[in-house]
Amino acid sequence: MLTASSREVRAKLTGLVTPEVLDDDGAAARHYAHAIWSCVTEPGDGVAGALIAECGVIAAVEAGLGSGGTTNAALEAGRRRWQARLSSVEDALDRARHVGARLLVPGNPDWPVRVDDLGVHAPRALWARGNVASLAGDSALALVGARAATGYGEHVTGELATHLSRRGATIVSGGAYGIDGMAHRATLAVDGVTVAVLAGGVDRPYPAGHADLLGRIARGPGVVVAEVPCGTPPTKWRFLQRNRLIAALSDATVVVEAGWRSGSLNTAGHAAALGRALGAVPGPVTSAASAGCHRLLREYDARCVTSADDASELLGAQSPAEPVTSGRTDDRTRVLDALSVRSPREPDDVARRAGFGIDEIRGLLAILELDGRARRGPEGWRRVTSPS
């Protein structure tokens, strides 16, 4: 697989890329290498990102997936987890071809350069069903919020999506029930452009009850997109990473309704960390579905969004990007994933599991300890269960 000829690469990419890419051996090789990396890594894998940034994506395939050895612990751990997934590449490409998905990689004319602000945590590739050009629209607004939305939240979402898409903005959301679904539907209703960002592969509509809605999005002027390859089921980590992608694909993010611990606050945090404009729609203080929005107004300095004009204003007011912070936030989640609540683990074990160097892991563990999310004991580190 790693030593495929130009002809073999062309065969593998047929149907997934434009004829221009197929006709250019260099471009085809880059697309194929990115596709491999997309299949063997989890979203946000900074070790792979750093390796690719250092070697270039094609040489990184040999360095990270070939038979050579390395003395770098993080890279060695990476090689082990990446190689274990090499066999899935063929199947992912077949599935993508089967559902008519397109493969986009950095440098492709349709690649949404906004996501490059994620640095080494940027996606290796995007898999898209529909009008891929809509990903790189001039003005993209993320409208996100609770699955358990109220009639009020759905009404406001409908108003914002309708008016903003009529003003030419692309409406980005996560395809979920509640606010997300209403954002997509209201945009479709006025023939607007909407982007649904999935946590699993674009061949697996999620939630299943939105299969029809996602199909309509893919057939309309918008697109259904994911960074994980076809065949990948959504997981908690992938939902969190999908949230960072919604924020990165958008110029501004507005949370319409969100409970006190809603996943939408995670999207909002990513938007703020990326220096993207962040807004929250207020609601009755007596409504639990607005508690997260009020929290964003109080604690995250989100702008109070009450109308389409307010949302438009937000699209025109982005602050400078700070991708470093975003990466750091992702790193902590990865370290938490590498910790166990029950079994204490030594720092070098955690570093290997999370894919970080030993010095890096010590710093991250110290931060998590300060946050009360990890605890050091005589036998090693454990994860602290969250109070939620």
Place this chain on the structure above:
Amino acid sequence: MLTASSREVRAKLTGLVTPEVLDDDGAAARHYAHAIWSCVTEPGDGVAGALIAECGVIAAVEAGLGSGGTTNAALEAGRRRWQARLSSVEDALDRARHVGARLLVPGNPDWPVRVDDLGVHAPRALWARGNVASLAGDSALALVGARAATGYGEHVTGELATHLSRRGATIVSGGAYGIDGMAHRATLAVDGVTVAVLAGGVDRPYPAGHADLLGRIARGPGVVVAEVPCGTPPTKWRFLQRNRLIAALSDATVVVEAGWRSGSLNTAGHAAALGRALGAVPGPVTSAASAGCHRLLREYDARCVTSADDASELLGAQSPAEPVTSGRTDDRTRVLDALSVRSPREPDDVARRAGFGIDEIRGLLAILELDGRARRGPEGWRRVTSPS
């Protein structure tokens, strides 16, 4: 009147001040002088304030109200308007005595020193019915809002007033229908301390439909207070000045519901200008009664208040006072009052009417022109009618 003997002063003040004041000739003379100034000036009269700051209140009576002349145009205009009201003093004192009102002046132990932050625009005196000591409580929260409140606004006001008064805060409001009335009533219901600040004299319950409520406040542990003397009807100017007094009497101001151009935003502006903490309660973006609150969140950087805890936090977080700005805002309103929409006026005429020096008035007119609220023409200055 200006040359009353100690015995005459004591007779005039009997029933209006404490025995301690009556027994101290100096204190009695100061109280009487302040009462005179309170009767002859409009709230916020900075010329009188400056004169009193310069001469002391007793000498200022002779300088501002005696028969001597002056070459200062603003002072001369002041003398004319003040002297025209000298005859009202006797009646105001009689009315105050008749309703059992107390006279408070700066330096009196019960004087609420918070209002001194208003500088030369601070009240000359306060007239109070009820427990005057409640004006100088440790922690005072203004809860204000629309007369046309919704059930939601009244519910939230009731919750905030109940919990904050139980935590020992004094609840300050304006005695109006809607949010104000609910703030007072909810506080009375838990035997809390509430202060009603009126735009007219405390002998004239306003609105008339709240005569009973204001009576209950005066008989309870709180107080009904005004800076204008008894017998004075409320006017638009006095409502605006009353709003500045609500802000100045409180450590923090929370607007619960307010339309887009509500008078409560004026109170909020004063609170912000005085460096007092400012909060706004969000509501549905579909409710016109919350539009002013959302405006405060967006444009005035008000804190989003969703609970009694949020309001308590606000009481603990005041920023340094900036009384200069407040004075300047009042000054502009006074200049606008001195301008006519139809008849152009020369700057010296405006200066005389508004009670400012000619240099001061040129600066203020220039600011109003920039704001689009005054226009310069070949024959002089006119007021621009507001778009509302």
